Amino acid sequence: xKKFLRGLLLVVILIVCLAIWSFLPWYGAVxxxxxxxxWLVLTRAGRRTLSVTGxxxxxxxxxxxxxxxIVIGIAGVVGVLVALLAMGEGLSATLRGTGNxxxxxxxxxxxxxxxxxxxxxxxxxxxxxxxGVARDAQGHPMASPELLLAASLPKKSxxxxxxxxxxxxxxxxxxxxxxxxxxxxxxxxxxxxxxxxKGVAAQFAGMTVGSTVQLANQRWKVVGVFDSGDAFNxxxxxxxxxxxxxxxxxxxxxxxTVKLTSPAALNQFKAAxxxxxxxxxxxxxxxxxxxxxxGGINKLIHVLGTVIATIMGIGAVFGALNSMYAxxxxxxxxxxxxxxxxxxxxxxxxxxxxxxxxxxxAGGVLGAFVAWALFGHFTASTTAxxxxxxxxxVFQFRVTPQLVWNGLKWALAIGFIGGLFPAVRxxxxxxxxxxxxx
Amino acid sequence: xxxxxxxxxALMRRKTRTIFTVVSVLAAFLLFGxxxxxxxxxxxxxxxxxxxxxxxxxxxxxxxxxxxxSMQSQIERVPGVQAVTHIDWFGGIYQDPKNFFPNMAxxxxxxxxTRDVTLPPEQLxxxxxxxxxxxVGAALAKKFGWKIGDKIPLEATIWPKKDGSNTWTFTLxxxxxxxxxxxxxxxxxxxxxxxxxxxxxxxxxxxxGWYQEQIASPDQAERIARAxxxxxxxxxxxxxxxxxxxxxxxxxxxxANISLIVSGIMAAVFFTLILLTGNTMAQAVRERIPELAxxxxxxxxxxxxxxxxxxxxxxxxxxxxxxxxxxxxxxVGGLKAKMGNTLPMANVAGSIWGEAIxxxxxxxxxxxxxPALRGMRLKIVDALAGR
Numbered sequence: 001x002k003k004f005l006r007g008l009l010l011v012v013i014l015i016v017c018l019a020i021w022s023f024l025p026w027y028g029a030v031x032x033x034x035x036x037x038x039w040l041v042l043t044r045a046g047r048r049t050l051s052v053t054g055x056x057x058x059x060x061x062x063x064x065x066x067x068x069x070i071v072i073g074i075a076g077v078v079g080v081l082v083a084l085l086a087m088g089e090g091l092s093a094t095l096r097g098t099g100n101x102x103x104x105x106x107x108x109x110x111x112x113x114x115x116x117x118x119x120x121x122x123x124x125x126x127x128x129x130x131x132g133v134a135r136d137a138q139g140h141p142m143a144s145p146e147l148l149l150a151a152s153l154p155k156k157s158x159x160x161x162x163x164x165x166x167x168x169x170x171x172x173x174x175x176x177x178x179x180x181x182x183x184x185x186x187x188x189x190x191x192x193x194x195x196x197x198k199g200v201a202a203q204f205a206g207m208t209v210g211s212t213v214q215l216a217n218q219r220w221k222v223v224g225v226f227d228s229g230d231a232f233n234x235x236x237x238x239x240x241x242x243x244x245x246x247x248x249x250x251x252x253x254x255x256x257t258v259k260l261t262s263p264a265a266l267n268q269f270k271a272a273x274x275x276x277x278x279x280x281x282x283x284x285x286x287x288x289x290x291x292x293x294x295g296g297i298n299k300l301i302h303v304l305g306t307v308i309a310t311i312m313g314i315g316a317v318f319g320a321l322n323s324m325y326a327x328x329x330x331x332x333x334x335x336x337x338x339x340x341x342x343x344x345x346x347x348x349x350x351x352x353x354x355x356x357x358x359x360x361x362a363g364g365v366l367g368a369f370v371a372w373a374l375f376g377h378f379t380a381s382t383t384a385x386x387x388x389x390x391x392x393x394v395f396q397f398r399v400t401p402q403l404v405w406n407g408l409k410w411a412l413a414i415g416f417i418g419g420l421f422p423a424v425r426x427x428x429x430x431x432x433x434x435x436x437x438x
Numbered sequence: 439x440x441x442x443x444x445x446x447x448a449l450m451r452r453k454t455r456t457i458f459t460v461v462s463v464l465a466a467f468l469l470f471g472x473x474x475x476x477x478x479x480x481x482x483x484x485x486x487x488x489x490x491x492x493x494x495x496x497x498x499x500x501x502x503x504x505x506x507x508s509m510q511s512q513i514e515r516v517p518g519v520q521a522v523t524h525i526d527w528f529g530g531i532y533q534d535p536k537n538f539f540p541n542m543a544x545x546x547x548x549x550x551x552t553r554d555v556t557l558p559p560e561q562l563x564x565x566x567x568x569x570x571x572x573x574v575g576a577a578l579a580k581k582f583g584w585k586i587g588d589k590i591p592l593e594a595t596i597w598p599k600k601d602g603s604n605t606w607t608f609t610l611x612x613x614x615x616x617x618x619x620x621x622x623x624x625x626x627x628x629x630x631x632x633x634x635x636x637x638x639x640x641x642x643x644x645x646x647g648w649y650q651e652q653i654a655s656p657d658q659a660e661r662i663a664r665a666x667x668x669x670x671x672x673x674x675x676x677x678x679x680x681x682x683x684x685x686x687x688x689x690x691x692x693x694a695n696i697s698l699i700v701s702g703i704m705a706a707v708f709f710t711l712i713l714l715t716g717n718t719m720a721q722a723v724r725e726r727i728p729e730l731a732x733x734x735x736x737x738x739x740x741x742x743x744x745x746x747x748x749x750x751x752x753x754x755x756x757x758x759x760x761x762x763x764x765x766x767x768x769x770v771g772g773l774k775a776k777m778g779n780t781l782p783m784a785n786v787a788g789s790i791w792g793e794a795i796x797x798x799x800x801x802x803x804x805x806x807x808x809p810a811l812r813g814m815r816l817k818i819v820d821a822l823a824g825r
Contacts, residue, residue, distance in 0.1 A: 076706045080703055112595050118596075149499070152499075217676070312707060314465045315465035318458040318462045321458050325455070382692075
């Protein structure tokens with residue numbers, strides 16, 4: 001009964017510790033580490049712990065097989081977790097980083113995504129003249145009517161994939177000052193010239209400046225590569241008025257992106273649109289529009305990553321338990337000797353825990369490093385964009401410090417669970433039986 | 439088999455260690471079962487028997503570009519084509535965008551073209567005669583509690599009505615069932631009459647999203663596809679025709695390289711598992727060197743000692759593996775029952791179990807082989823003397 005209660009108490013302590021740990025910010029963990037270090041150096045019990053831990057660590061090389069189980073097992077968990085979350089983070093960062101609060105996108109009411117939206121020419125003109133739209137030096141409204149199309153083009157891997165083709169108005173570049181040409185120049189309106197995003201240039205075949213691309217039975221010339229650092233990098237840009245007739249879209253557009261006189265002018269702009277009986281449209285800041293498009297998928301990847309890491313983590317915990325029980329067993333005579341000459345239980349418990357968590361930390365660092373080395377600059381693509389276009393969106397995995405810290409937290413938690421029970425067993429071992437063994 | 443009690447005794451020598459190792463193996467195979475179920479679900483979508491004898495013809499410019507309705511009769515005349523229908527993606531929302539399900543405007547002969555689902559004859563009759571009639575799959579009807587005769591409103595995202603409103607209301611006239619048991623995807627669609635849709639929509643009149651054809655034999659798919667594409671060659675609406683399977687495969691591969699992601703994760707998992715279990719086995723054999731020496735002394739051959747240790751390793755992995763796969767079966771079954779059509783997971787059955795068993799045996803042999811060799815090579819005198 002007593003034994004059972006003690007076990008129960010241990011499990012409760014474990015759960016409380018893990019709950020606190022999962023919410024602990026990085027500075028909290030640093031503070032805890034500093035307190036631990038001070039205790040180790042300044043107090044008598046701490047110094048004893050330190051010397052016991054030193055002995056434990058010194059015997060590590062003779063148990064390298066068992067120790068590497070802990071390190072590699074935890075490295076696997078952390079590596080997979082960090083890689084999966086880096087994928088979700090990269091995808092949502094691309095969408096979240098697209099757009100800002102000073103530009104607004106106007107779509108046909110109810111369409112939710114550009115690919116679904118159709119605006120007629122007269123509506124486009126009216127939208128440009130609405131109150132709240134900024135004007136350029138010549139007094140023209142800063143509004144770009146844009147037509148979003150899809151084309152099937154060969155990727156570098158040889159497979160065909162859908163890519164977004166955006167026909168833009170002449171104000172498109174002025175509305176998005178963040179667009180930078182990294183090679184070549186902007187296309188000349190009225191000609192069969194294209195600019196391609198950096199992501200498209202990286203993933204699709206034959207997208208260098210000077211090459212020609214077959215789009216809708218016409219030969220287009222690539223004259224520039226742009227980098228916007230966001231979702232537009234996955235697009236091909238051409239002149240709206242040139243490409244629309246080729247795709248039989250006449251004077252219609254998908255959306256109008258406008259520069260607002262100020263972010264605060266959004267409400268005025270929306271009210272003015274709603275007041276016009278000829279317009280049935282929705283307006284949103286471009287920032288909000290693109291952020292909304294990313295919502296679901298990042299959540300999905302996050303849940304998936306956590307579930308997979310949890311199952312792997314359970315496997316790793318039991319691996320660590322096995323190794324540490326074996327380690328405690330091989331050192332039982334040594335530990336019993338320490339106890340016999342007057343060492344208390346605490347230094348023994350803490351030293352075994354410290355040893356496991358150091359191994360776990362090494363595993364976590366290794367796993368995070370491998371994930372970073374393999375995927376830190378990995379570029380991938382997926383089907384994105386609401387509506388029925390299903391075009392490719394290129395994004396880069398992002399191994400952020402936050403993700404690495406997250407991975408290390410998992411590693412230390414696994415080490416803690418895997419070390420706690422063997423540590424308590426070591427401290428509770430009856431001295432006489434342990435000394436009698438062999 | 440007659441030495442089974444020896445293997446069992448060896449495993450029970452240190453119960454805690456055996457249990458911990460079994461749980462690790464269990465976790466690995468639980469993950470394998472679940473991930474492989476996802477991979478299989480995606481692979482199956484591009485590998486349907488019915489999908490090989492169905493063709494999809496769409497605008498070469500890509501989805502989202504329309505084709506003229508006039509092609510219907512031209513495609514019908516292509517030899518080998520048994521039935522043709524035209525389809526438009528409607529993309530309507532029922533109450534909330536989270537309730538996503540495919541809804542499409544289809545030609546009234548759709549059930550002659552698709553062979554994945556069956557609609558009772560009297561309901562088919564009603565579908566063909568009711569102007570605003572719609573039919574839904576059984577899984578969808580169950581999810582939203584729809585009955586025949588219900589009015590179902592959809593909020594349009596692409597196609598407003600002539601009067602500018604976005605709300606389309608359909609009358610439910612039939613519920614279809616999948617021909618293959620458990621084919622939830624086929625049962626999670628809503629189909630309604632293209633004619634009604636075309637007359638009521640604001641723009642795009644007389645154009646269709648894509649054509650779907652049922653052909654006589656999969657062997658002729660290539661030839662028929664080329665013949666259909668030849669109809670519109672050099673026109674302003676050139677087409678691209680491929681089998682439904684090829685279409686699904688390329689669609690999935692554009693979404694993500696699922697099998698690469700799954701194999702990547704599983705490689706990490708099994709690598710760790712081999713190391714972990716291998717270590718356990720090495721420990722177990724190291725402790726039992728004197729016992730193995732005794733076995734040899736009383737006449738066990740080198741080979742029987744080798745197979746004893748190998749059997750122990752394989753048995754350890756198989757126990758954990760089978761438990762893990764059973765758990766995966768239960769989890770996937772439970773998730774599917776709860777989440778229904780939105781979950782791309784295949785039942786953990788046949789081929790997944792087959793792969794798992796092979797993996798268990800291979801991993802068992804890998805982790806057992808070094809300790810087993812050690813046991814086989816030990817010299818009785820040295821081992822008994824504790825050297």
